[in-house]
Amino acid sequence: MKISILSKIAFLFISAVSIFTYSQRIGDSKLVLGKTYTVNELKAINGFIRCASTENERELQAKYPDRMSDAEFEAWLAPLIENSKANKSQNGGIITIPVVVHVIHSGQAYGVEPNITDTQVQSQITVMNNDFRKLAGTPGFNSNPVGADVMIQFALAKVDPNGNPTNGIDRVNLCYTSWTQAGINSYVKPKTIWDPTKYMNMWSVQFGGSSSNLLGYAQFPSNSGLTGLNASGGLASTDGVVANYATFGSSDYDDGSFILDAPYDKGRTMTHEVGHFLGLRHIWGDDDSTDPNGLVCATDYCNDTPPAHKANNVCTLPIASCTAGLLEMVENYMDYTNDTCMNIFTVDQKARMTAVMNNSPRRLELKTSVADIAIPLFANDGEVKLETNCSTANSTCGGTAASTMKISLYNRGTSNMASAVITFGVGTNMQTYNWTGNLAPNRYALIDLTIPGTMPTGTMTVSVTTVNGVADQRSTNNSFNTYFVGSGAVNAEQGTFTFNLQRDYYGSEITWDLKNSVGTVLYSGGSYPNTPTSGALPAIDVSTWNLTPGCYTFTINDSYGDGIYDTGGYYNLKNSQGNIVFQGSQYTTSQTRAINVTVLSTGETKLEQFALYPNPTTDVLNVTKVSNKARYEIHNAVGQIVKSGEIKDNQVRIAELIKGSYIITIKDKDISQSIKFIKK
Secondary structure: OOOOOHHHOEOOOEOOOOOOOOOOEEOOEEOOOOOOOOHHHHHHHHOOEOOOHHHHHHHHHHHOOOOOOHHHHHHHHHHHHHHHHHOHHHHOOOEEEEEEEEEEEOOOOOOOOOOOOHHHHHHHHHHHHHHHHOOOOOOOOOOOOOEOOOOEEEEEOOEOOOOOEOOOEEEEEOOOOOEOHHHHHHHHHHHHOOOOOOOEEEEEEOEOHHHOOOOEEEOOOOOOOOOOOHHHOOOHHHOOEEEEHHHOOEHHHOOOOOOOOOOOOEOHHHHHHHHHHOOOOOOOOOOOOOOOOOOOOOOOOOOOOOOOOOOOOOOOOOOEOOOOOOEOOOOEOOOOOOOOOOOEOEHHHHHHHHHHHHHOOOHHHHOOOOOOOOOOOOOOOEEEEEOOOOOOEOOEOOOOOOEEEEEEEEEOOOOOEEEEEEEEEEOOEEEEEEEEEEEOOOOEEEEEEEEOOOOOOEEEEEEEEEEOOEEOOOOOOOEEEEEEOOOEOEEEEOEEEEEEEEOOOEHHHEEEEEEOOOOOEEEEEEOOOEOOOOOOOOOOEEEEEEEOOEEEEEEEEEOOOOOOOOOOOEEEEEOOOOOEEEEEOOOOOEEEEEEEEEOOOOOOOOOOOOEEEOOOEOOEEEEEOOOOOOEEEEEOOOOOEEEEEEOEOOEEEOOOOOOEEEEEEEEEOOEEEEEEEEEO
C-alpha cells in the first residue's frame, strides 16, 4: 500500500536518535518551534525518523570488534584528507561510480508499488548527479562560496557481474511484502548484492514492522588496515545504501508513473545516504546520546559547515550556530530538512569524500570499475531468469498433477522483441514454449511455464533458443539450470531413512512434520533456537524414520517466509544405502513432498559406497571406488548445478568454487550417490 503520509516512514541513517519533524498538525498534536523534544516525545507525535546510518554503524562496531571506532576512523582519515587537499592533481578528474539498483518487491507488476519503474529509478541517478556535481540550472546548484562540485558522478551499470548487458536495474521478487532493517541486512542484501568493488549497491524497498517509520540508511566506509574484516562476511556483503521506494527518485521528472510522497519526493534521501556511504557525518556531529537536548555543538570534522546544535527540520528560519556570527547550514544535504531545502555539499565535505574514495576498501576499487561502460550489443538477445515462486509447492502420491515455473524474459537486444522460443526440461524430457509480445530493449515479461506432472525430479535447463525468428545471439545469458522437484511422489523401498536438516540462523522460524496417509503426524521437529549470525551455521539435525509401505507427506515451514537457503540451509532424506531420496532448500513459507514407500525388493543388493576425501577441501576432491566412466554433478545450496563432468584419475577439481556447502552426485554405471562436501 502506498504511504500516504511520510510521517509513517523514516530517513533511517542509523543515527535516528536525533529524530525531529517539521511543524505540522498531526491529529491534535502540533510541534512547537523552539521547544526541545526527546526521541520518545517525537515518536509519540508522529513516529517519524529521518535517518538511521549512525545506529547501523554502532551495530557493526558491536558485531565486528575489529571494525574501527568513530575516533579511530577519524584519526585514520584526517591525514588522508590533508593529502587530498595538498595533491590537487588527484582531484582533477571526475570519478564515475557504476551503480546497480535492486528493486525489491513481492510479485507486483511493473510500476505497481513497490516495483517502481525504470524512469523513476533513473530520476534518482539524475538527482544525485545534480547534487554531487552542483549542476547549474538544477535544484542541486548553489551560489554559496563554500559550495563544492564534488566531482563524483553516478551511472547505472551497463554490464552485470557475469559480463552480460544490463540496464543497472535488478528487479528481485523476494515474496515478502515489507522488510525490517535487520531482515534487509541479514537476508536481502547478502542474497542480492553485486560485487561491491565494482558497483555501488542501492536498494529500493518497502520498510515494515519495527522499521516501518524509516526512510533510508547507509553503511559507512571501512579502513583497509583492519585484518580479517572482509573474512567475517558481515561488511562486504551488506555494503551500500537503502531507501524506501516512495522516496526513491524525484517528482521533478515524473512521467505519470512515479510513486513518491512529499516532502521527501525530490530524491534527497539517497543524496543524504550516499553522503554517508562516502564518509560524511551529520552536520551536528551525531552527539545525540551525550547531548540529547542540543545544548552544545559537536563536530562533523568539516570546518566549513557551521557547528550545529542538533538536527534541523526548519528551512526558512535562521538558526544561530554555536559559533558567534554563523548560522547553521540547514540547506546542507547532511542535515534533516525537507528535500526542497537541501542544495549544498561544502569544500571540506568534498575533501572528506575524496579521501574516502582514494583510500577506503571497496570505495577505492569503484574508481577503476568499468561496469558502466557498455559492451557490444546484438539485435536479438534474450535473457531468461528464474523468478521466485511465492506459492507452496506440493506433491502427492497421485503423481500426475502439472506444476508451473515462473521465469522472466528480458530483451537485452537493440531491436524490439516480438517473439521468442523457450525450451525447458529435465534430461531428455524437453518442452517448448512460444512467446509473442512486444518488448522494448531492457524491458521484461513474466512467463509461467507449465510443467507436465510426468516431468522427473532433477536438474532443469531453461533456454531461449530463438528471438524474432533467428537464433539467440548471446549464449552467456540465454539459459539457466535449477533443481526441479517433480509434482509426483518419489518412490523408495521400505526401511530406515535418515532425515538431515541444515538450519539457517533463524531456527525459531522453522518447523517440519511427516504424516502418513490418514494425516497422523509420525515425526516432527522445530521450532529451534536461533543462532548468532556472526558465527557458523548450527549443527545439522539428524533424525531416523522407520517407514513401512504406504504414502507419506513431508512438509517444512518457515514462519518468516524466506525459507532456509539464504545462508546455506538445506534438507534431505537418505535411504539406508545413503542415497538421497529427496532434497530441498529454496522455498518461501512452506514446501511439501510426498514419498511412496514400496515393499522391499527380494532381489535387493547393497550398493558399493563411493567416498570423498579430504572433506572439507580447498581445491581437489578425491573419489574412491569409481570406474573411468564415472561422471559427476555439483549442486550449490539452492540446487543449481555449478559444475559437472567426468571424474578423471579419481579426482574432481573445485578450486574455482566459492566457499560453502555443496552436494556432489556421482554416477557410475547404474549406481548414483549424492554426498555433501564443504569448500574451504
